[in-house]
Amino acid sequence: EAGVAQSPRYKIIEKRQSVAFWCNPISGHATLYWYQQILGQGPKLLIQFQNNGVVDDSQLPKDRFSAERLKGVDSTLKIQPAKLEDSAVYLCASSPLGLAGDYEQYFGPGTRLTVT
């Protein structure tokens, strides 16, 4: 099966600019996650969708970050305006919603964001 797709793979922007990332999960996966992974750290969940509804966005900096998952498939994550500390890899993951006990999250290749 095709994996989780993300684009772009790399992005360099100046602080105060805006940027958007795109994710296409594995077909049929109901749950989609956006993680931020700062260099040398573990992934930190930003937002979790189940179909097109938000399950958890407690760690999403809502003053500058936004995300949507229209039609319960693809998702976009936006940062506006970007700060230097937003430099990180943004990982998208999907899972089948724990049906039949399958909790595995499948990660995309990530988008490496550098804010200068």
Next chain:
Amino acid sequence: GENVEQHPSTLSVQEGDSAVIKCTYSDSASNYFPWYKQELGKRPQLIIDIRSNVGEKKDQRIAVTLNKTAKHFSLHITETQPEDSAVYFCAAKVSTDKLIFGTGTRLQVFP
């Protein structure tokens, strides 16, 4: 709060030796504990996982143990090989299916 602690942060072993990475979680309702391997510049890849209804699981050279009472779980890699060199992350699933990740262990296997 929800927290996963992971130790050590770095681990160097000789090829053929064993490596052990330990994690502690805080949410007693956690019932799923995956381990991910992340090579430099690549995505995290699941290598093994364990659910709270078992105490140990093994897959060839990799094993994971879980102590629910102590809220500890560990990854054991035997007969290490240079290709095992990577960053390993433990994680614990909390009630919303969210994974809380540890801080990672950089494993270096020297030939």
